[in-house]
Amino acid sequence: MMDHLTVVDHPLVQHKLTLMRRTDTSTGEFRRLLREISQLLAYEVTRELPMEMRQIDTPMQKMDAPMLAGRKLALVSILRAGNGLLDGMLELIPSARVGFVGLYRDEETLEPVQYYFKVPPEMDERLVIAVDPMLATGNSSAAAIDLLKESGAKNILFLCLLAAPEGVARMKEAHPDVPIVTASLDERLNEKGYIMPGLGDAGDRMFGTK
Incomplete structure (x- = not known):
């Protein structure tokens, strides 16, 4: 295990990922599974969110209770496949601000x-979670993080569904301060830069395109 990489090995995450990898999984089923797995991954990636105590009224009495502190976090989708992770996470964190980075390889x-x-304003005051299902060569991901840092972001996490060792190494080289959270560290890239064994092109499988 690499110190900047967290692989979420929860049984539900791994089961849903296996279903997503299968060739016979339909476009609709793939989208549903991606939305579900993104919510499970969101629990892991938001584990260290800052909290503060606030007084509230319960039906029984007043109490000091924990709530999220600081500015709303920012979810940044690396288009277009990042939207699959974004949608599920927004169901869990509906108050999050949302940004988009459009890159193609x-x-x-x-x-x-x-x-x-x-991207939203005050990026320097927010936890920024960049989302893209596939960390393959790492070139697009590193470029997206470059842009986020240029916008002022200082506290960034990268969330993906699958990562290749080459992409993890590229991200560590370019952005050693950005932790990576993924559901799987796969074996390698093929000669076309696709993750092996992988699940194919995440965007094509989400949207039914080729």
Whole structure:
């Protein structure tokens, strides 16, 4: 286990991930599983959120009770596949602010190309969770984190469904201060930069495209 990488080995996470990997899992079922697994991963990635005590009224009496402290966290989807993780997490954390980073991977160079960037204000005061199902080469993920840091973000976590060792190493090299949380560290990348054994292209499987 690498110190900057957390693999969530909860039985429900692993079971749902296995179903998502299967070739015969339909587009609708894939989306549903991704939404469910994102909520389970959200529990892990929000474990260290700051808390504060506030006085509330219960039906019985007043009490001091724990609530989330500070500014609302920011969830940043790395388009387009990141939206699958984003949707499930927003069901769990509906008050979160939301940002989007549009990057696509040049199929020849495997390098990221930016086409969109929009994030909430006061990024320096928020926990920022960047979400993308696949950490493959790590080039797009590292580029997205570059943009988030340029916007002022200082406290960043990266959440993905699958990671390849090459992508984890690339992220550690580029952003050693950004912890990675994933459901699986897979074996390797193939010659086209896809995660093996993986689950194919997450965006295509989510949206039924090729």
